[in-house]
Amino acid sequence: MSSNAIPTRKVARRVFAGEFNDAGYTFKESDDERAPIYLLLPTGARANRVFVVGTLTEKEDIGEDSEYWRGRVVDPTGTFFVYAGQYQPDAAAMLRDLEPPAYVAIVGKPRTYEPEDSEEGDVLVSLRPESITVVDTDTRDRWVVETAERTLDRIEAFDEEGNEYARMARERYGGRVETYRDRVIEALESLEDGDSGGAEPDADAVDAV
């Protein structure tokens, strides 16, 4: 037991885009203004930070007065939407300089956004990057297997007694975790097929843009 005076850094969750984009609910665990914000994952875990590896397929500067970059990063189950502006200068510069397609690793914080004209409950989930780096195919494949393992960990623990975040996920999202088991299988099968280009983004993710 070491002394715990310094606030501990939050772990970066591993989650496929197909699950990430289904998560629309964020929460804090204390009233403190600076308390960390968590995204509730449908498989029953809280994510203050995520680590993703995928293919940057498109990038666009959608800023009006200043640069504001949007990138699409694709994994075997869907698309992560990544936004970086003046407050993420390093990540914004990366998106400016990169030529898609490229494998990128991103550490970042989940953000949710409810468009004004959307129907109720229609929440867009995106990623605010802390860092973006270019990686190789092996790293991307390693991430897919690791993310599959972590997702299965969550699915296996979903029905455990006292799993607070699973209880919340069941309330918020209905608790159909088989969906995510199926996506894990798809993701792993895409590796076995020798596919290294990233699969098609699923229809839901495209509709969400």
Add this chain to the structure above:
Amino acid sequence: MTDLRDHAAEIHEQFEDRVDGLTVDEIEERLDTLVNEYRVPLEEATRSVESTYLEKAGMDREELGGRGGNETVEVGTIDEDEQWIDVRAKVVELWEPRSESIAQVGLLGDESGTVKFVAFETSDLPELEEGTVYALGNVVTDEYEGRYSVKLNRTTSITELDEEIEVGDGAVEVTGALVDIQSGSGLIKRCPEEGCTRVLQNGRCSEHGEVEGEFDLRIKGVLDDGNGIHEVIFGETATEELTGISLDEAKEMAMDALDTTVVADEMRGKVLGRYYRVTGPELGRYVLADEVEELTGAVDAEATLIRARSI
């Protein structure tokens, strides 16, 4: 009630020479009152009764020694403050005591790793010799800023053992993606004062003020496996191995840019988001990287696929 009787007998043994006319019955009665009448847990009751007799005998609790023998603990596994334990360890190093109240200070080691030890002048113990293996009975653990040590005291029994111990380095292995490089990484300057080596902040040492620093390479990084994080410090050699940037190259880069931060930026681009296995000893909250290996090559998805299909 035999349990109480046993405890009473143990206490009796410790005090019979120091307290006149002490009987096991008397002790048992005191224990019985506390345990059965006042519902005090046995451990706390024992302590309370002992305190009574310590006062009568004018003794310190330290003099009691471990009741009924302590657990023999591997030094590398010590992770709790104020535990009375026995160790079987080799004196790896003796250091120069910094205070007159300290008789000996140094490093004890066994197969599991090493731990600092301190013996005080007031304890009046025989001197330990470097390189010798001892059974040390009744030492107490201590913690300071997450690091553990053991203190010898006047009740510590010291038995020289005629055996050899292969001292382990207490190394741990951690794996994960490198998700952050913290400030104070890259090309840094250290205080040149003898024995200081503190990292300078804006050319200043927190101890020695403004000094002409010496360049060094270091990375304070975070390895994250999706379950938890490990903070890792890469020294000059490990940093060069990790990034392919040597100290000379780093200095050149900084000179060209008239800025030392370009080095850390370049390093971030080379290592963030990649997977590593790091081996080394733990120091407080950090793992010191002795060996670094990037995890590359194909991964086997088959086992995970079987797992997924079986759910």
